Amino acid sequence: MMISIKELFENLPYLSMVKENTEISGISYNTKDIDPGDIFVCLKGQNSDGHSFIDEALKKRAKALVVSHKKYIPKGISGVVVSDTRKTLAEISNKFYDYPGNDIKLIGITGTNGKTTTSTVVHEILTRSGIKSGLIGTMNWIVGEETHKSIHTTPQAVELQSMLRQMVDSDVETTVMEVSSHALSLDRVTGCKYDIVAYTNLTQDHLDFHKNMDEYLNAKMRLFTDKTLHKDDAVAVINIDDPYSCVFLENFSGKKYTYGISNGDFCAENIEMTSTGSSFKVICIKEELDIKLKLIGKFNIYNALLAIAICYLNGIELRKIAKIIAGIEPVDGRFQVVQADKKRKKMPTVIVDYAHTPDGLEKILETAYNIAPGRVNLIFGCGGDRDRAKRPKMANIAAKYASKIIVTSDNPRTENPIDIIDEVLSGFCVEEMTKVEAVLDREEAINKMIIESEEMDVIIIAGKGHEDYQIFADRTIHFDDREVAKKALNNYK
Numbered sequence: 001m002m003i004s005i006k007e008l009f010e011n012l013p014y015l016s017m018v019k020e021n022t023e024i025s026g027i028s029y030n031t032k033d034i035d036p037g038d039i040f041v042c043l044k045g046q047n048s049d050g051h052s053f054i055d056e057a058l059k060k061r062a063k064a065l066v067v068s069h070k071k072y073i074p075k076g077i078s079g080v081v082v083s084d085t086r087k088t089l090a091e092i093s094n095k096f097y098d099y100p101g102n103d104i105k106l107i108g109i110t111g112t113n114g115k116t117t118t119s120t121v122v123h124e125i126l127t128r129s130g131i132k133s134g135l136i137g138t139m140n141w142i143v144g145e146e147t148h149k150s151i152h153t154t155p156q157a158v159e160l161q162s163m164l165r166q167m168v169d170s171d172v173e174t175t176v177m178e179v180s181s182h183a184l185s186l187d188r189v190t191g192c193k194y195d196i197v198a199y200t201n202l203t204q205d206h207l208d209f210h211k212n213m214d215e216y217l218n219a220k221m222r223l224f225t226d227k228t229l230h231k232d233d234a235v236a237v238i239n240i241d242d243p244y245s246c247v248f249l250e251n252f253s254g255k256k257y258t259y260g261i262s263n264g265d266f267c268a269e270n271i272e273m274t275s276t277g278s279s280f281k282v283i284c285i286k287e288e289l290d291i292k293l294k295l296i297g298k299f300n301i302y303n304a305l306l307a308i309a310i311c312y313l314n315g316i317e318l319r320k321i322a323k324i325i326a327g328i329e330p331v332d333g334r335f336q337v338v339q340a341d342k343k344r345k346k347m348p349t350v351i352v353d354y355a356h357t358p359d360g361l362e363k364i365l366e367t368a369y370n371i372a373p374g375r376v377n378l379i380f381g382c383g384g385d386r387d388r389a390k391r392p393k394m395a396n397i398a399a400k401y402a403s404k405i406i407v408t409s410d411n412p413r414t415e416n417p418i419d420i421i422d423e424v425l426s427g428f429c430v431e432e433m434t435k436v437e438a439v440l441d442r443e444e445a446i447n448k449m450i451i452e453s454e455e456m457d458v459i460i461i462a463g464k465g466h467e468d469y470q471i472f473a474d475r476t477i478h479f480d481d482r483e484v485a486k487k488a489l490n491n492y493k
Helices: 050-059 085-096 115-128 157-169 181-185 213-225 245-251 298-313 318-325 358-371 390-401 417-425 442-452 481-490
Strands: 016-018 026-028 038-041 064-067 078-081 105-110 133-136 140-143 146-149 174-178 194-199 230-239 255-261 266-273 278-284 287-293 336-338 349-353 376-380 404-407 436-438 458-462 469-471 476-478
Touching: 026 085, 038 050, 038 085, 050 064, 064 085, 085 157, 105 115, 105 213, 105 298, 115 133, 115 174, 115 298, 115 318, 133 157, 140 157, 181 213, 194 213, 194 298, 213 245, 230 245, 230 298, 245 255, 255 298, 266 298, 278 298, 278 318, 287 298, 287 318, 298 318, 298 358, 336 481, 349 358, 349 481, 358 376, 358 390, 358 458, 376 390, 376 442, 390 404, 390 417, 404 417, 404 442, 417 436, 442 458, 442 481, 458 481
Parallel strands: 026 038, 038 064, 064 078, 105 174, 105 194, 133 174, 194 230, 230 255, 255 266, 349 458, 376 404, 376 458, 404 436
Antiparallel strands: 016 078, 133 140, 140 146, 266 278, 278 287, 336 349, 469 476
16 A cells, blocks of 8 residues: 555644655554555654664665654655654554554453453454454454464554454454553554443552553553543443442443442352352343353453453343353463373362462462462562562562462563562561572472472462563573473473
C-alpha cells in the first residue's frame, strides 16, 4: 500500500509538514525493523530517544519522518512535526490499516493478575462455539488457526493495528485482548473500539514505570473512562470483590455487570477445590448451572467467572459455556503441573507459575498450602530493572506459606543478580532464615529443591511461568523452568 503523508495525516492533528506529496509504504518506530519506503516515527522512551536514530533510519531508506520539532528534519527530507509522536504513531497506524477495530468485535481485559488465563479461556470458548476468534496476549497472538509468539502483552500500535487488519481480512469475528497498563499509558490501543471491557484486580506491580499505585490505577481506568476506546453500546464487566471495583463502576458510563464470589451479576456458590480441579454453581443473571474446571485454585474461580460472563454477554448459551469450559486445560505456565516422563506412585508435585507480584505469589501459595498444608516448598526470585519495593514483600509472603524456600535469579537484566537476591532476603526475619537458602543459578536451585524434597511435598517454581528464556545484562539464554524441572523429576530417586 502506498499513501502520501498528506493523505495519511488528513483529519489528524499535526504542527507542520515538509514535502507533503511524498508517498510511504509502511510505518516503523524501530530502526531494526525499517523497510525501504517507511515513515519513521521518533518515539521518546525511558532509555532512548528515536530522534537520535534519524541518520540510521535514513540510511535504511526511510522516506519520511515524524518528529517533535522541525529542527530534526534534515534538508530535503520529508517529515511531519507533531506535539506527541507516540499518540501520532497510534493514529496513523489505525488509519494506515483502515481502522480495523471498527470491523471486528473487540474484548479488552485489564488488571494486574488473571488477564492471560481469562483471555485464553474466553478465546477457547468462542472458538469451540464456532465463532472464528482472535487472541492478543502475553504468550501468543492468534488469528483463526494461526498462532504467533508474542513479544509484549499488548503490542505497539503499528503491530497491533496490523494484527487486527489480518484478523479482519481473515474473517475473524471476535478478538479478545489483554490490555496492559503500559499500553494504556503509552497510547498503544488508541484507535481500538472495544465492545466489552473487563477488570480483574489491582495489586502492586509495574511501579518502576508508574511510580505509585494512584498512577497505576489511573492507567488501568483509562480503558473504562476514555470514551474513544469504546463502541457506543459497550459494556463493562468488573470484579466486585476487588477493593478498587467501586472506582471502575463509578467511572464507566455504559452498561455495567459485576462478578465475584457470592456477589455480583455472575457469582459462584458451592465451591469445591481439589488438587486436580474445581467446581462451583454459577448464578448468572437469570440462570444457574454447575460448572466443572480443570483449573485449580480460588483465583481460577475468579478467572472462570469472568470468562463465563464475557462469553455469556457475547451471546453464547450458559449450558454450552459450561460444557466447553469443563474441557479446557490449564494455561501454560499458570499453576502448571510438571510431570516426569514415566509416572511413579511417589514423587514431589512440581508446579510452575508466572506469579511475579506479591498478590500473585500469595494466591498460588495459598492454593498449594490448601492442597498440602505444611509441605509447600518454594523457588522464586525477582526480575531486575523492575519495582524493587515488592522484593521484601514477596519474601514476607513466601515465609507465611512455605516450609522451605530457595531464593534464586529470575531475569536480572542489567542489575547484579546477587544484589536482587539480597534485597529479597532482607524481607525475611532472623527466625525465618532457618528455612531459606540463596542459590544464584536457577537451574541449580530447581535441581537442589527437587532432590531434597520429600515425596509428598508440593514444589512451587514461581516467576517465569511460560517463559523459555532468561535475560542477563549481556545476553539472553534459553531457559525453561518446566524443562529443568522435568529433567530433575526424571532423575528423582
